[in-house]
Amino acid sequence: MTLSFRVRVEDRGVDVAHDLPLGRTLGIVGPNGIGKSTVLEVLAGLLAPPSGHARVGPRVLFDLDDDGRGQWVPPHQRGVTLMAQRPLLFPHLSVLDNVAFGPRSQGASRKAAREAAGDWLARLDADRFAARRPDSLSGGQAQRVALARALAAEPEVLLLDEPLAPVDIEGKADLRRLLVDVLGERTAVVVSHDPWDVQALADEVLEMGPFPNSRKSN
Numbered sequence: 423m424t425l426s427f428r429v430r431v432e433d434r435g436v437d438v439a440h441d442l443p444l445g446r447t448l449g450i451v452g453p454n455g456i457g458k459s460t461v462l463e464v465l466a467g468l469l470a471p472p473s474g475h476a477r478v479g480p481r482v483l484f485d486l487d488d489d490g491r492g493q494w495v496p497p498h499q500r501g502v503t504l505m506a507q508r509p510l511l512f513p514h515l516s517v518l519d520n521v522a523f524g525p526r527s528q529g530a531s532r533k534a535a536r537e538a539a540g541d542w543l544a545r546l547d548a549d550r551f552a553a554r555r556p557d558s559l560s561g562g563q564a565q566r567v568a569l570a571r572a573l574a575a576e577p578e579v580l581l582l583d584e585p586l587a588p589v590d591i592e593g594k595a596d597l598r599r600l601l602v603d604v605l606g607e608r609t610a611v612v613v614s615h616d617p618w619d620v621q622a623l624a625d626e627v628l629e630m631g632p633f634p635n636s637r638k639s640n
């Protein structure tokens with residue numbers, strides 16, 4: 423069973439395909455502006471591509487022919503969570519309620535959602551921020567909270583866009599270790615500029631080059 427996709431967004435010069443066995447992590451690398459974030463946005467359902475397909479095992483995320491006809495599943499029904507480059511936390515909610523948002527919107531009771539949020543924050547060593555508002559956090563702290571929020575939604579596929587970019591050099595090694603731990607047996611796609619991060623986190627690498635793309639696996 424795989425996460426298989428072909429993502430084509432011609433006006434952004436993007437045309438890539440990959441088959442990733444479920445439970446593994448794909449690293450996407452390539453120069454600025456080549457379309458790495460675009461691939462994640464399409465998989466998450468935030469950007470509707472003109473054509474192409476993506477499946478998680480037998481489950482279709484989208485499957486569109488060259489005329490754009492076919493199936494397109496909306497973001498909240500995909501079981502796919504994107505942690506974007508800038509952690510987009512809700513400013514009016516506490517850290518705990520930000521993380522509880524995913525389970526809550528999936529139908530968990532307020533108490534159960536908060537418990538799950540507390541557990542994830544503890545696992546990411548961020549439980550001491552639980553009562554704070556996002557605007558009082560540093561970039562690295564906010565990134566841990568954003569990661570806890572993404573994981574608390576229990577996605578089948580986790581997409582991470584430059585997860586270590588806002589973290590300073592001291593915090594990087596710690597967060598990288600946590601990521602290695604939480605990515606474990608998870609199906610994930612990680613975009614990163616940093617070869618160390620890719621080496622540490624990814625089982626396979628998709629290298630995006632000028633259209634048409636080049637590919638490699640390690």
Ligand SMILES: Nc1ncnc2c1ncn2[C@@H]1O[C@H](COP(=O)(O)OP(=O)(O)OP(=O)(O)O)[C@@H](O)[C@H]1O
Nearest residue numbers: 433434435452453454455456457458459460461613
């Ligand atoms: N919202 C948008 N509307 C139109 N074009 C966009 C939009 N976002 C990105 N692009 C264009 O799509 C192309 C791919 O951008 P994308 O952000 O996916 O690249 P990237 O590889 O993730 O870049 P970086 O490494 O700088 O984050 C670029 O040419 C960019 O200018």
